[in-house]
Amino acid sequence: MTQAAAPVVxxxxxxxxxxxxxxxASAGFTAYRDREAQRVFFHTEIDDAFAGRGLAxxxxxEALSHVRDTGKRIVPVCPYVAKFLKKNEEFSDITDxxxxEILQWLETALAR
Structure with missing residues (x-):
């Protein structure tokens, strides 16, 4: 039996x-828009074929760690990202x- 490769983000x-x-193979994504020094996450999705593996x-x-490395801050509009942050407090120092105002900005940004 061949071992599956580790997921790559x-x-x-x-x-x-x-x-x-x-x-x-693409298993899913988390979408964002940048607002100055903030990365606003608004949607996360994992393909049904990959569900139940903890990929989200x-x-x-990995996404939030990358945000930290770039010096930006996190805004969790996405319900999954918000839930993740409640369970993983190591990102609380960079979460707004x-x-x-942010929701209105995001609506305008997504309409473009």
Missing amino acids: RNVDARHRYEILVDD SVLVR PVTP
């Missing part, structure tokens, strides 16, 4: 998202609250 800046790959957690942890 990559930032695809041109598409405003981090993608997770399993054996070179791996994806979001979701405000009505």
Whole structure:
């Protein structure tokens, strides 16, 4: 039996998202938009074919670690990212609250 390769997370800046790959197949993504020094996460999705493997957690942890490395802050509009942050307090120092102003900004940014 062949061991599956470890999942790989990559930032695809041109598409405003981090993608997770399993054996070179796209397994899911977490989408964002940048607002000055904030990275606003608004949607996370794992393909049904890869469900139940903990990939969303791996994806979001790697994405948030990358945000920390770039010096940006996190805004968790996405319910999954918000839930992840409640369970993983090591990112609380770089997390900003979701405000009505940010939600309005995001709506405008996504409409472009």
